[in-house]
Amino acid sequence: MIEVNELTKRYRKVNAVNGLTFTVRPGQVTGFLGPNGAGKSTTLRMLLGLNEPTSGTATIDGRPFRDRPRGLRHVGALLDAHDVHGGRSATAHLSALARSNGIGRSRVHEVLAEVGLTEVARRRIGGFSLGMRQRLGIATALLGDPPVLIFDEPINGLDPEGVRWVRGLFRRLAAEGRTVFVSSHLMSEMEATADQLIVIGRGELIAAESLAQFAARSTQQSVTVRTPDGTRLTDLLTTEGARVLPDDDGSFTVTDMTAARIGELAFHHRVMVQELTTHTASLEKAFMELTADSVEYLAGDRR
Numbered sequence: 001m002i003e004v005n006e007l008t009k010r011y012r013k014v015n016a017v018n019g020l021t022f023t024v025r026p027g028q029v030t031g032f033l034g035p036n037g038a039g040k041s042t043t044l045r046m047l048l049g050l051n052e053p054t055s056g057t058a059t060i061d062g063r064p065f066r067d068r069p070r071g072l073r074h075v076g077a078l079l080d081a082h083d084v085h086g087g088r089s090a091t092a093h094l095s096a097l098a099r100s101n102g103i104g105r106s107r108v109h110e111v112l113a114e115v116g117l118t119e120v121a122r123r124r125i126g127g128f129s130l131g132m133r134q135r136l137g138i139a140t141a142l143l144g145d146p147p148v149l150i151f152d153e154p155i156n157g158l159d160p161e162g163v164r165w166v167r168g169l170f171r172r173l174a175a176e177g178r179t180v181f182v183s184s185h186l187m188s189e190m191e192a193t194a195d196q197l198i199v200i201g202r203g204e205l206i207a208a209e210s211l212a213q214f215a216a217r218s219t220q221q222s223v224t225v226r227t228p229d230g231t232r233l234t235d236l237l238t239t240e241g242a243r244v245l246p247d248d249d250g251s252f253t254v255t256d257m258t259a260a261r262i263g264e265l266a267f268h269h270r271v272m273v274q275e276l277t278t279h280t281a282s283l284e285k286a287f288m289e290l291t292a293d294s295v296e297y298l299a300g301d302r303r
């Protein structure tokens with residue numbers, strides 16, 4: 001379990017993280033979402049003891065990460081895929097980490113196979129593509145078979161097959177009872193993977209809830225209606241409480257009323273309807289609306 005309490009990080013002029021409090025539970029994939037510059041990486045770095053908080057605490061299974069001598073057995077993390085020694089091979093890189101964390105050598109070969117890097121294991125990391133580096137970073141995170149896993153933007157650089165694989169991996173790790181915390185600035189990446197969401201903007205908490213709750217809270221539906229008798233149908237639906245707006249192509253967009261109710265009213269009043277289509281706003285759109293203020297604030301550089 002990850003517990004963040006009133007966590008704050010202030011750089012000279014910037015409040016990168018500001019009084020952030022949330023909990024990440026085991027057995028689930030939790031998405032950590034926020035627009036660029038929201039403070040995700042800073043939060044993850046504080047969790048891993050790489051940055052010192054200005055105030056507040058961040059603990060993993062009840063203790064700060066720094067208090068764990070053989071860290072990789074407790075927490076596996078992928079932060080920056082470029083942050084590895086390019087002159088070494090993948091095997092040498094993982095073997096060194098295994099040694100310093102008291103992890104058996106056989107585990108190195110297991111994780112290389114798990115991420116699909118066995119064939120290139122003896123090549124220099126310097127020649128790896130971004131996708132291969134991401135896979136190596138994931139292998140590093142898995143090395144100590146840890147109960148808690150943290151991934152910062154893990155999808156970056158992966159091809160569609162890699163994205164599918166990594167989603168399946170996260171789901172499996174969570175199903176094994178581990179805590180899986182994954183950051184992204186794109187809701188679309190989380191839609192298919194996360195059970196829970198922590199959404200931040202400008203270093204502050206915006207939402208902490210299940211994906212289902214997030215969808216229910218913010219999903220707006222509208223109905224496209226096509227009819228040769230627009231004026232009558234508009235009057236009819238408006239009287240019944242709907243909002244009706246004409247579209248450029250002669251159809252109408254109706255909100256605050258279901259397609260079923262629109263069809264029922266049209267039938268009852270003998271108005272011909274040629275099309276009735278329900279549209280659901282994407283979670284990505286809902287996420288952008290929710291975080292719009294923090295993006296504007298950032299663009300205005302007023303932090």
Ligand SMILES: Nc1ncnc2c1ncn2[C@@H]1O[C@H](COP(=O)(O)OP(=O)(O)OP(=O)(O)O)[C@@H](O)[C@H]1O
Binds near residue numbers: 011014036185
């Ligand atoms: N070492 C630093 N010194 C000064 N400011 C910093 C430092 N590190 C981060 N920041 C600032 O803190 C804020 C949060 O940055 P952070 O990298 O944590 O955001 P993020 O949510 O991870 O964004 P991204 O999705 O772009 O990686 C930004 O305004 C950034 O410019």
